[in-house]
Amino acid sequence: MLQPIFDRRGYGQSQSIEPGKMEKFEDTIQWLEETAAGRPYDAAASQIGFAISAMHTTSELLKQSLLDICMHPDLIPVLRDEANKAIEESGWTTAGVFKMQLLDSAVKETQRLKPGLLVNLERKALRDVILPNGLTIPRGTNVAVDSSMMWDPAIYPDPSSYDAYRFLRLRKSGNTAAALASTSPEHIAFGIGKSICPGRFFASNEVKIALAKILLTYDVRIPEGVTPKIVEMGFEMLCDPDAKLEVRMRKDEK
Numbered sequence: 372m373l374q375p376i377f378d379r380r381g382y383g384q385s386q387s388i389e390p391g392k393m394e395k396f397e398d399t400i401q402w403l404e405e406t407a408a409g410r411p412y413d414a415a416a417s418q419i420g421f422a423i424s425a426m427h428t429t430s431e432l433l434k435q436s437l438l439d440i441c442m443h444p445d446l447i448p449v450l451r452d453e454a455n456k457a458i459e460e461s462g463w464t465t466a467g468v469f470k471m472q473l474l475d476s477a478v479k480e481t482q483r484l485k486p487g488l489l490v491n492l493e494r495k496a497l498r499d500v501i502l503p504n505g506l507t508i509p510r511g512t513n514v515a516v517d518s519s520m521m522w523d524p525a526i527y528p529d530p531s532s533y534d535a536y537r538f539l540r541l542r543k544s545g546n547t548a549a550a551l552a553s554t555s556p557e558h559i560a561f562g563i564g565k566s567i568c569p570g571r572f573f574a575s576n577e578v579k580i581a582l583a584k585i586l587l588t589y590d591v592r593i594p595e596g597v598t599p600k601i602v603e604m605g606f607e608m609l610c611d612p613d614a615k616l617e618v619r620m621r622k623d624e625k
């Protein structure tokens with residue numbers, strides 16, 4: 372799939388193309404080519420890596436957020452009212468999506484309970500590292516930060532309960548890290564620091580728009596007696612692959 376693009380763009384043929392004449396593209400294919408600077412790399416594996424970090428993460432968050440909302444059906448009319456009001460005032464724009472703050476909070480709460488990974492910020496020590504407390508991490512050691520602060524009762528009261536209003540309350544009390552696209556040492560689902568997820572604004576808007584559209588267009592519910600379970604596989608936390616929703620077009624929708 373990539374080779375015809377490489378051929379068209381003249382990658383790998385630098386000798387035959389006049390320096391400075393190569394057309395510039397603003398995409399990951401070009402960025403990888405520039406970063407590799409002539410060194411060999413696996414272009415297809417890199418694109419698959421991007422796809423996994425951008426698409427699998429987003430679809431998992433969308434699925435689990437929808438399941439959590441359906442498990443708390445009282446939320447649905449409130450979320451619909453909020454979305455309708457936001458769209459009426461500002462349309463399907465960044466400003467409109469910004470105004471869906473209960474939805475923002477609900478998705479962040481889903482992400483707190485199921486951040487996608489039991490650990491995050493996986494790294495390998497490339498040299499011996501001595502921490503401020505004297506602990507040495509020997510070269511070659513794999514390290515990661517565990518996600519359990521997101522379930523710590525000292526940080527999040529009643530941590531195992533889903534509370535769609537949790538981050539809305541924090542936001543209203545002036546906590547600047549309570550928005551979905553914000554991160555903090557207490558909520559690292561989008562990472563933190565130098566390698567913080569650059570796609571988090573896009574992903575937040577994408578998930579919120581999809582959820583608002585689904586809730587406004589369809590009646591959705593979980594079949595009676597079914598409780599979807601989060602599946603843990605290694606460090607991964609996945610949505611219940613067997614979860615099913617009953618979906619019906621709303622009467623006032625075409």
Ligand code: HEM
Nearest residue numbers: 424425428429432492493560561562566567568569570574
């Ligand atoms: C819900 C969706 C997403 C989640 C939960 C998520 C999570 C993360 C996390 C935790 C990191 C940091 C990993 C680390 O430091 O070890 C990260 C990095 C990254 N994410 Fe996302 N991500 C999401 C969506 C996206 C999207 C939509 C894109 C692209 C359009 C994207 C592109 C990236 C890239 C390129 C990095 C690497 C940044 C760097 O190393 O400087 N992500 N993501």
